[in-house]
Amino acid sequence: MTTFLRDTTTVFSREIRPSLRNPAGLLFDMGQPLLFLFLFGSLLDGAVGSSWQWFVPGILVMMCLTGPMSAGYTLLVELIGGAMERLMVTPLNRTAMLVGKSVKAMLTLLVQAVLIIVLALPLGFELHLAGVLGALAQLVVFSVGLGALSFVLAIKSAPGGTLFYVVSQSIMFPLLLLSGVLLPLETAPGWLRALGQVNPVTYVVDAQRALFAGDLANPSVLYGTAAACAVAAIGLHLGNRAMRRGV
Amino acid sequence: MIHARGLTRVFKVKKESVQAVRGIDLDVEAGQLVAFLGPNGAGKSTTLRMLTTLLPPTSGTATVAGHDVARDPAGVRARIGYVGQRNSAGEEFLVRDELVTQGRCYGLRPREAAARADELLDLLDLAPLARRLPGTLSGGQRRRLDIALGLIHRPDLLFLDEPSTGLDPKSRAEVWEHILRLREAYGTTLFLTTHYLEEADSMAERVVIIDGGRIIADGTAEQLKNDLAGDHIVITTATEREAETAVQLGGGVREGVTVRLRVAHATAALPGHLRTLDAAGVKVVTAETIRPTLDDVFLTLTGRSLTDDDIPA
Numbered sequence: 001m002t003t004f005l006r007d008t009t010t011v012f013s014r015e016i017r018p019s020l021r022n023p024a025g026l027l028f029d030m031g032q033p034l035l036f037l038f039l040f041g042s043l044l045d046g047a048v049g050s051s052w053q054w055f056v057p058g059i060l061v062m063m064c065l066t067g068p069m070s071a072g073y074t075l076l077v078e079l080i081g082g083a084m085e086r087l088m089v090t091p092l093n094r095t096a097m098l099v100g101k102s103v104k105a106m107l108t109l110l111v112q113a114v115l116i117i118v119l120a121l122p123l124g125f126e127l128h129l130a131g132v133l134g135a136l137a138q139l140v141v142f143s144v145g146l147g148a149l150s151f152v153l154a155i156k157s158a159p160g161g162t163l164f165y166v167v168s169q170s171i172m173f174p175l176l177l178l179s180g181v182l183l184p185l186e187t188a189p190g191w192l193r194a195l196g197q198v199n200p201v202t203y204v205v206d207a208q209r210a211l212f213a214g215d216l217a218n219p220s221v222l223y224g225t226a227a228a229c230a231v232a233a234i235g236l237h238l239g240n241r242a243m244r245r246g247v
Numbered sequence: 248m249i250h251a252r253g254l255t256r257v258f259k260v261k262k263e264s265v266q267a268v269r270g271i272d273l274d275v276e277a278g279q280l281v282a283f284l285g286p287n288g289a290g291k292s293t294t295l296r297m298l299t300t301l302l303p304p305t306s307g308t309a310t311v312a313g314h315d316v317a318r319d320p321a322g323v324r325a326r327i328g329y330v331g332q333r334n335s336a337g338e339e340f341l342v343r344d345e346l347v348t349q350g351r352c353y354g355l356r357p358r359e360a361a362a363r364a365d366e367l368l369d370l371l372d373l374a375p376l377a378r379r380l381p382g383t384l385s386g387g388q389r390r391r392l393d394i395a396l397g398l399i400h401r402p403d404l405l406f407l408d409e410p411s412t413g414l415d416p417k418s419r420a421e422v423w424e425h426i427l428r429l430r431e432a433y434g435t436t437l438f439l440t441t442h443y444l445e446e447a448d449s450m451a452e453r454v455v456i457i458d459g460g461r462i463i464a465d466g467t468a469e470q471l472k473n474d475l476a477g478d479h480i481v482i483t484t485a486t487e488r489e490a491e492t493a494v495q496l497g498g499g500v501r502e503g504v505t506v507r508l509r510v511a512h513a514t515a516a517l518p519g520h521l522r523t524l525d526a527a528g529v530k531v532v533t534a535e536t537i538r539p540t541l542d543d544v545f546l547t548l549t550g551r552s553l554t555d556d557d558i559p560a
Binding site: 003006007010013014017018021074077078081082083085086087088089090091092 | 301321324327335
């Protein structure tokens with residue numbers, strides 16, 4: 001166990017160093033969510049109640065989808081180059097490799113989420129502390145699962161890499177659009193709503209909105225947490241298996 | 248240091264199984280410098296990947312640095328260094344940071360890892376590049392960084408997969424200078440793959456030739472060349488009749504006015520051979536001795552030239 005912790009720390013401190021060297025990169029990665037937040041948020045103001053209250057949780061989930069994808073991408077780059085192979089020949093624990101990378105992705109997401117919340121405050125975003133903490137915890141669980149899935153995708157895509165782009169691009173946008181992140185699905189036609197209902201992201205988005213509104217007792221919180229935990233469990237299981245099989 | 252028995256690896260490609268390595272037996276003692284030579288696709292890298300625990304063998308066994316690759320991969324990993332074919336430093340990480348990380352991967356304490364990183368930066372003349380990103384290094388510098396990464400835990404055995412491929416002659420010579428220096432200083436056992444004949448010839452004490460997944464020759468470069476190809480004396484005479492006489496006197500194969508003769512030690516045999524011809528009235532116009540290359544050895548063994556296979560099939 002101590003070697004596992006040591007190895008996780010080794011991987012994590014390796015991964016975090018480029019971000020510490022260049023913290024502005026963190027903001028740069030948030031460019032798209034921020035743009036969406038301010039453009040859509042201003043457009044929708046009034047249309048869905050207080051647009052910020054409705055929109056900020058959605059943007060956080062959106063970051064939760066894009067962040068882990070880029071974590072998978074960095075793994076893919078290391079798989080195509082020789083860095084991953086080099087690490088696989090060391091006694092470094094395979095699971096620790098996965099966990100260390102996930103912790104870094106998770107921490108990045110947390111920092112970005114807090115930044116978004118802080119930026120939305122002056123626009124009239126209401127803060128319900130217990131709800132925010134619950135929401136962030138749920139996001140972290142969800143992102144760990146998504147991160148692990150994107151690692152699996154990266155491992156399966158190496159050494160070519162095409163599969164990674166094809167799958168991540170063709171899955172990401174439908175998942176996002178069908179989850180009601182950007183536009184409410186309540187007014188959508190039945191078939192579209194049905195599609196949204198098989199999308200696990202929808203449940204997380206609904207739960208995030210309830211939590212950020214301070215509505216902790218809302219049943220959607222339970223469904224969202226269940227969806228996030230399920231994605232995390234599947235992701236970690238597959239990720240661990242892929243890592244152990246060797247790269 | 249390495250003991251392999253019947254090492255075999257089968258790959259499944261589109262439901263067909265391809266035998267990349269077919270029952271290799273190999274023993275390498277501590278301190279040796281062994282070159283694993285063969286054309287592309289001969290099974291060099293696959294063998295290396297099995298010996299370094301990157302790939303489980305389909306059948307057969309291998310003990311590397313005292314540990315079984317299948318039963319105790321962690322034991323093997325802790326004791327060997329590996330320099331892969333591709334560059335092994337991550338693009339986003341500073342040169343020295345990667346070395347420290349590598350040390351931590353082998354369980355060195357932070358301070359030890361840092362000290363060892365600095366030591367290797369000096370040893371491989373990389374100290375001025377410590378705070379650079381790998382992408383800004385030249386090919387030769389990157390290769391030296393790869394070697395430094397493989398040495399961080401002072402392994403007794405270092406595997407190098409095509410260490411000098413893709414480098415210009417000057418960088419190649421530099422990389423070799425460092426490899427040899429390291430061997431002299433620490434007595435590291437070196438096992439490397441190459442498809443550069445001259446490299447195997449001049450650097451390695453022992454050459455193992457692999458083709459079609461099997462070891463087809465094993466010995467010092469000198470032994471292989473003497474046993475499998477042999478020296479030649481080539482003379483030309485003024486007329487074909489004289490050349491024919493030369494063949495009758497000393498043997499060999501005539502082609503026009505040129506006679507090619509295989510002998511054991513060409514440089515020692517040449518003066519005597521010329522005297523014999525001279526006494527018989529054969530006027531020799533030119534005479535030269537030809538030492539075989541490892542390519543001649545490969546040609547004798549397989550009927551193909553090693554250099555033909557540079558274009559991947």
